[in-house]
Amino acid sequence: MGKKRKNNDASESSRSMDGNTVQLEGISTVGNVADNDTNMLVVIPKKKAKIKTKVVEKKVKKLSKKERKRLTDIIQRKENKERRANLLEALSKNQASEEEMKRFTSITEVYTQNYKSDLAVGDTYEMKINSIKRTKRKKKPMKVIEDKEEDPESEDTDQMSTDEEVEAIMEEQASAQTKDDVTVEASSIDSINQPLQVQIEPAKNPDSKPVKNADSKPSVYMHLNRIPEMQAARLKLPILAEEQVVMETINDNPIVIICGETGSGKTTQVPQFLYEAGYAHQSGIICVTEPRRVAAISMSKRVAAEMNLTDREISYQIRFEGNTTPETKIKFVTDGVLLKEAQQDPLLTKYSVIIIDEAHERSVYTDILIGLLSIVLRQRAKRGRPLKLIIMSATLRIEDFTSSVLFRYSKPPPIIKVEARQFPVTVHFNKKTIEDYVSEAYKKVCKIHRTLPEGGILVFVTGQQEVHTLVRKLRKMFPYIPGQANLEPTKKESRRERQRKEKLLQEEKKESLLEDVKKIDLNSFSVLPQDDEVAENDYNIDVNSDEENTELKEEEDEEEDLKAMMKEETPDSSIPLYLLPLYSLLSSDKQAQVFEPAPEGCRMCIIATNVAETSLTIPNIRYVVDTGKTKTKFYDKVTGVSTFRVTWVSQASANQRAGRAGRMGPGHCYRLYSSAVFSDFELFTPPEITRRPVEDLVLQMKSMRIDKVANFPFPTPPANEQIKAAESLLMSLGALHPVGNQSIRFNDLKKVKSPVITDLGMVMATFPVAPRYAKMLMLAKTYKVLPYAVALVAALSVDELFIDSIQPSDAEGDKEKWLSKVAKLSIFRSNLIGNAFLLGDMMVLLKAVGACESEGCAVSFCERLGIRFKAMREIRKLRIQLTNAVNTAFPEEDLVVDPNLPPPNEEQNLALRKIVLGGLADHVARRNPAPPPGADKTECNRLKGSFQCMQLEDLVYIHPESVMFKNKDVEFVVYQSMIETSRLYMRGLCCIEAHWFPELAPSYCVLSKPLEEPPPRYDQKTGKVFCHRSGSFGRCNWEFAPTEMEFPDSVESYRWFAKFLLDGDVFPALARFKSSLLLNASTMVKSWAKLQPKTDTVLKVLISKEAKTRDRLIGIWKTEPLFFQAEYLEWIPESLHGEVITLWPPLVSKS
Known part of the structure; x- marks a missing residue:
């Protein structure tokens, strides 16, 4: 009981003390007791409290600095999400229904012809728009709550603080959350005229970023005083009806694709739209690229005439000439010129709009420009000077220009399709496809000219030789004599009269023809018909039922076919044909003849290559004869050899050819192949970049610091084999050099660094x-x-x-x-x-x-x-x-x-x-030896005059037009190009010597070690050590005789240079000490030279400074005059040391 009593007393005392204790300045006292009674003082252990607090902090410190910041970020994101959810919930209560939204007027229905003030009559809005730019006065940041859902990932977090302020930041964020809450007061929408009430309050959080209102841009219109005749012609173009759609799309998107057939007017009118909208007013120049120089010049002149401006404002710049001025507003250039400008100005800062015209031709420079501009657009947008890119084409392969590779950082561009001014064209297919397409084209032209109404004829063949052959045959059949009578007024009557006479002639000769048919041996004729008529077997699209009958009539029996064949061989001067050739190598004055009208009484017939597909628009063409063939240059990605071959065109090219008949009126296209063959055509012609070597492009891109060419956003990238072959060639030329170890495993190919450009390559890129x-x-x-x-x-x-x-x-x-x-x-x-x-x-x-x-x-x-x-x-x-x-x-x-x-x-x-x-080191060929006696005659003919080249297994021959065709003495030649006809022929030949290979083509040589005989020598002229080496050249391992060349970089080169240096061959001033040397200088190159310490000392000091030539040693002595003196003194007696020290460095008698 006693122990219990003591405990009770203690607890009572403790309770009484706690009830009367007051804490002051960290000290507690009893209220009714004197201050000197220290027994009643209660002192709270302040230090112990701190220790207890530190124990708690110790647990917090287990988090690292990085983890604390991450925790702060997570807490802030949660708060932002909660705040955003509350805001969206409040806005959803006042959201307009679908019926109410339909009552609003879309801005796309408001035309630019109306005034903004007329549209806003009667409307009152409490929310003001920044329509007038004011002075940039400093104001408190304003936060606007818009009726728009935000992306959670777009929220910007505040700047993170240090570890010591984590708790304080959390408290501040908690308190700031209530301050940042914005009330949205919006009543339900009773009518369309009732405005949305939005309360805007100043943002009280100084750390938050202010939201700036986007200033509206005033519309700009540049007035042009056009000639009335020009304006009337412009209004007939189809693209004029789409001006508003085109300009609205361009204003809202950085990249726009305009797809319109030839004749829609896109090339001449889109630059004018942009000029009138102010794109050339202050922000820069409007640039239009063309794949051909002629198009750039002619389009600049045409646009200048339509706009009634001079060539100072509308200019052009091509490879060798131009008329640009500081006042230029619209500039027509070739795509290669713009690519050269990009090397000097990568961001193309002087341009506000760039138009890529004729993109469907897919030239190499066009593809590179589009890929380059897709990068430039982003960089210009970041710098506040946005650039517009417009891609225009006739038949565009849309997939290549909307790919995710090209626009990986932006949405695919919009596509505007413009209808062309095109008349309907009836397409006729042959029943069968004849291999001899030139003869088939000749027969088709004869039949068209004899039986169909007036209208020009356009025939597509593959090359210059076929053009001249067909023109010659047709001129012989339908000769045109200048000055003959005009047959045009009685054209219809004469044609009907001819048809009537032909029927009479058929009846008169029918019996004789039948007798001749009985005597004909059918085995002597081809199984293919001479002519496949198209009336019943063709696929026709009726143009107009009221039109004159323009279908070719089919003979009903074999007798008429044979008669027609016989008749076609008879020249007929009563119906002359005005024939003109057209190909790229033709002179300009002769090319211009196709735009002039035919003489009176004649029908125009143009025999052309594919240059007439898109490059030129020929007037008055009603009939097109399409052979379906084209001559294409093929590039072997492995060997690098380019050859020309005749192939089928693509479906897009065939449609382009057919469209030439519908420019001036309804027309007809006669395809000399079947519809089944047409269905097997490729949809589009492969881009040029996949059909040619790309070493020039790789070098240009490397010079622009685009090292990873394979990663460049090409619309259609070249094959990896092309890029590797190009880089290999450039490395052999010295323009590139490899980085690191290039011989690695296949799994590590992605880690290989691309070769980098050398100083030599940078200079080469400027040419x-x-x-x-x-x-x-x-x-x-x-x-x-x-x-x-x-x-x-x-x-x-x-x-x-x-x-x-x-x-x-x-x-x-x-x-x-x-x-x-x-x-x-x-x-x-x-x-x-x-x-x-x-x-x-x-x-x-x-x-x-x-x-x-x-x-x-x-x-x-x-x-x-x-x-x-x-x-x-x-x-x-x-x-x-x-x-x-x-x-x-x-x-x-x-x-x-x-x-x-x-x-x-x-x-x-x-x-x-x-x-x-x-x-041209990779274009070397060697003559094959003569066939052995008794060889087969066929083998002798095959080997006669043949060569073996580095890149091909097949035999090659000298072209007959070469001046070296009859030369049989040369062994090695180098050729400029190779073409393939019946054989592989080399063109542009030059004789070379085999001993030049190590000096001028070392990358293709496999060299031996320096030969002992003849021994190396020192060349006084160059100051270097030379030796003889044998080896082989190229893939075929052509061996060449031992050739003298500079000693390769190795330890042996330093040994031989030291030998000649000690002998006095390098510096004659040391020659007088040669007889006094303690060791023979030849000891330096002996196999046992390491046994002599003196040789090792000399070798180490020369290697340390890379001194293996006379010029290098002289350069060292300019900064270190005593270099090599101590090492040389070890080789001579002490009695001569004074003389050596006096003349050192030994340059007095230098020769």
Whole structure:
């Protein structure tokens, strides 16, 4: 009981103390007791409380700094989500129903012709719009709550704090949540005129980012004083009806695709729409790219005429010329020119809009521009200077331009389709597909001309030779004699009369024909019919029932077919045919003839290649004869060889050809193949970038610091084999060099770094020619033949300098006279070589350029030499451009274009042959040995005159037009190009020597170690050590004799240089000490040299400074005069040390 009593007393005392205790300044006292009674004082252990608090903090400190920040971020996101949910719930209560939303007027229905004030009459809005830009005065940030759902991921979090302030931030956020709540007062919408009440309050959180109201941009309209006649012509174009849709789409989207057939007016009108909308007012220039120079020039002139402006405002810029001024507002350029500008100005800052025209042609530069601009658009948008991109095409492969690869960071662009001014075209297919399409086209043209109403005929064939062949045959059948009587007024009557006479003639000869048919041996005829008529077997689309009957009538029996065949062989001058050829290499004046009307009484017939598909719009064409063939250049991605082959066109190209008959009125297209064959055509022609080598593109992109070419957003990317082949070629030329170890496992291919551009490659990229020819210019500087190299490279860069040995359709005289003329031209070209026979076709090009320049590039002189004047004019412009580029790269050269350039001498000819090998090292071929005695005749014919090249297994031959065709002595040649006909032929030949391979094409050589015999030597001229090495060249391992070359970089090269240095060969001042050397200098290159400490000392000091040439050693002595002195003194007696120290460094007697 006693223990219990003590405990009770203690608890009572404790309760009484607690009830009367007051805490002051950390000390507790009893209220009714004197201060000096210390027994009643109660002191709270403040330090112990802190210790207890630290124990709690210790548990918190288990979180790292990163985890604390992550926790803060999570808490803030939860709060934002909760706040957003409450806001959305409040807004959903006042959301308008679907019926009410339908009562609103869409802005797309408000036309630009009306005034904004008229549309807003009677409407009162409490929410004001920033319609007038005010001065940028500092105001409190305003937060606007809009009736719009926000993306949860778009919320920006506040800046994170440090660990010590985590708890404080959480408290501040909790308190700020109530302050940031915004009340939305909006009553239900009773009518459409009742405005939405939105309360706007200043944001009280200073850390939050203010939301800025987007200032509205005033509309700009640039007025143009057009000529009434031009305005009337513009109004007839289909795209004028879509102006509002086009401009609204362009204003709202950075990229727009406009798809419209030829004739819709998109090329001429869209730049005018943009100009009138103010896109060229202050923000920049409107740029329009064209794939061809002629189109750029003609379109600039046409747009300037329609806008009634001068060429100072509407200008053009092509490769060799231009008329741009500081006042230029609309600029037409070729796609290659714009790509060159992008190298200097990657963001293209001076342009506000870029229009890519004729994108369906898918030229290489167009594809690269589209991929490059997709990147530039994002960069310009970040900098506040947005760029508009408009892609225009006739038949566009939409999938390539809306792919996720091209627009991976933005939504796919909108597509505007514009109807073209196209009349209906009836398409006729042959029942069967005839292999001899040229003869079939000839028969079809004859039948059209004899039986169908007036209207021009357009025939599509594959090449220049077929054009002239068909023109010649048709001129012979329907000769046109200038000045003959006009047959046009009685055209219908004469045609009916001819048909009546033909029926009478048929009845008169019917019996005789039947008798002849009985005597005909059918085995002597082809199983294919001579002509497949199309009336019953064709797929026809009726154009107009009231139109004149334009279908070709089918003969009802074989007798009429045979009669028609016999009749077609008889010339008929009563119905003349005005025939014109059309192909790309034709002179400009002859190409312009197709736009002129035919003479009276004649029907126009144009025989053309695919240049007439989209490049030119020929008037008055009603009938199109489509062979379905085209000549395409194919590129072997593995071997790198390009060949031309005749192939079927694509369905898009066939439709383009058919559309040519419906430009001026209803027309007909006769396809010389069946519908089954047409269904097997490719939908679109493969882009050019997949059919050609891409080394020039890779070099340009590398120079623009685009190292990973495979990752570039091409609309249609080239194959990986193409890129690898291009990089391999550029590395062999020295323009690129590999990074790291390139021989790795297949699984690690993605980790391989792409080769990087070298300083040599950067200079090569500035020359507007292929990398092979740029390397030739770089070598020409070394060999001091730059004037000749510039002329030669300009000639090599232009195709078809000489007129082909194809008899033109308008050639005077018969075939014998033409062959005689060709023989004379061949002899003349052979005489151009003179004594420089080994330079081959390269010398012919060089002499032709020099001869034409000396004569002022006269047309008559070019015709006399068989040179195309158009090509020579192109060479002259390119020569000027290359001269300027060389002077920019090498100002010390001061190169000029000399019209009277003398022929190269013998030494210069040798240098030119070397630089040709340096640029075309992978185009080397070696003559095959003669067949062994007793070989098969077929094998002898196959091996006769054949060569083996590096890239192909097949045998190749010298082209008959080459001046080296009859030469049988040369062993190694280098060729410019290769074509495939019945055989593989090399063109543009030049003789080379095998011992040049290690010097000019080391990447293709496999070399042996330095030979002991003959021993290495020191060259006084270069100051380097040379040795002899043997080896093989190329894939075929062609062995070449031991060749002297610079000693390879190895330890042995330092040993041999030290040997010549100690002997006094490098510096003659040391030659007098040669006899006094303590060891023979040849000890340096002995196998037991390591046994002598002196040799090891010399070797280490030379390797430490990479001193293995005379120039390198002299450069070291300029900064370290005592270098190599101590090591040399070890090799001579002490009595001579004073002399050595006196003359060191030994440069006094340097030779």
